[in-house]
Amino acid sequence: MTRRKRVVFLLTVGAVAAALLLVICWPSEPRYQGKSLSYWLEPWRYGGGESEESLAKALEVMSDRAVPHLIKRLQWRPSRWKQELRQYLPNWAANISWLRDREDPRKTAVHALHLIGDAAAPAIPYLEAASAANDTPGDWELRPAAGAALIRIRREPLAPHIGPLRDTDTDMSKWIERAIMIGYLGTNAAAAVPILVQAMDKNNNEIIRGYAVKALGMVHSHPELCVGPLAEMVASPALDLRQKAIDSLSTFGRDAKPAWQAILQSLNDSDPRVRVSATNAVKEIDPDRAKKMGIQ
Numbered sequence: 001m002t003r004r005k006r007v008v009f010l011l012t013v014g015a016v017a018a019a020l021l022l023v024i025c026w027p028s029e030p031r032y033q034g035k036s037l038s039y040w041l042e043p044w045r046y047g048g049g050e051s052e053e054s055l056a057k058a059l060e061v062m063s064d065r066a067v068p069h070l071i072k073r074l075q076w077r078p079s080r081w082k083q084e085l086r087q088y089l090p091n092w093a094a095n096i097s098w099l100r101d102r103e104d105p106r107k108t109a110v111h112a113l114h115l116i117g118d119a120a121a122p123a124i125p126y127l128e129a130a131s132a133a134n135d136t137p138g139d140w141e142l143r144p145a146a147g148a149a150l151i152r153i154r155r156e157p158l159a160p161h162i163g164p165l166r167d168t169d170t171d172m173s174k175w176i177e178r179a180i181m182i183g184y185l186g187t188n189a190a191a192a193v194p195i196l197v198q199a200m201d202k203n204n205n206e207i208i209r210g211y212a213v214k215a216l217g218m219v220h221s222h223p224e225l226c227v228g229p230l231a232e233m234v235a236s237p238a239l240d241l242r243q244k245a246i247d248s249l250s251t252f253g254r255d256a257k258p259a260w261q262a263i264l265q266s267l268n269d270s271d272p273r274v275r276v277s278a279t280n281a282v283k284e285i286d287p288d289r290a291k292k293m294g295i296q
């Protein structure tokens with residue numbers, strides 16, 4: 001064997017050995033019911049349809065074994081050239097789907113860490129970074145989701161986070177992100193319902209009102225306080241408010257029956273998006289009556 005062939009042979013053997021070592025030593029994802037963590041984070045990508053309750057159970061079992069893999073996802077960063085295109089040509093880039101970083105894994109990781117709770121403490125520094133992220137157009141949703149996860153993992157009191165929602169004259173973008181952050185806390189943020197209902201006041205900015213409605217749907221608590229105001233908003237002349245109100249009402253299920261007639265009228269709304277939301281809401285609020293009406 002010539003010297004050159006020997007060198008090539010040794011390099012090939014070395015590369016194969018390094019690859020095998022990487023496969024052997026690289027920590028594999030934890031599994032639940034024979035399915036990997038990646039599957040449970042996005043079952044729809046694999047043709048699955050597991051519920052949020054199933055995901056919560058899977059994460060409860062995988063718990064701290066899943067955290068290092070979720071931290072790895074939080075360390076994802078978008079392509080530099082995509083960032084530059086969005087910076088210099090924001091209007092043009094916003095309309096191109098492949099520039100929207102659909103592969104961004106951070107939001108699913110944040111959601112999983114939120115569900116894991118206390119055992120996700122090692123991820124706190126990475127969640128803090130995510131709560132200040134500003135490198136993709138979707139970060140306005142990532143930041144409040146990360147903030148909500150931090151509140152749960154740190155067991156922070158909610159009052160200091162809910163109180164500022166009373167001031168609807170503050171910076172609009174900050175108010176919206178705070179409202180969505182509270183929404184991500186779900187029923188644990190039930191104390192925010194009266195304040196969010198107040199934010200729906202007709203004297204407030206329409207965008208503020210819309211996100212107050214959205215947050216109420218995410219919290220879906222105290223229907224006795226918010227179903228009435230939401231039902232009134234279903235008749236709003238503003239398309240966005242009508243649709244958001246119907247979508248929020250649907251999260252209350254049968255508790256939203258007082259809004260039944262308002263939603264039925266929306267089945268004939270002039271906008272197809274509102275009609276779709278109304279159709280879905282009817283099925284959530286009273287599936288039996290919806291079935292009799294031929295809505296399935």
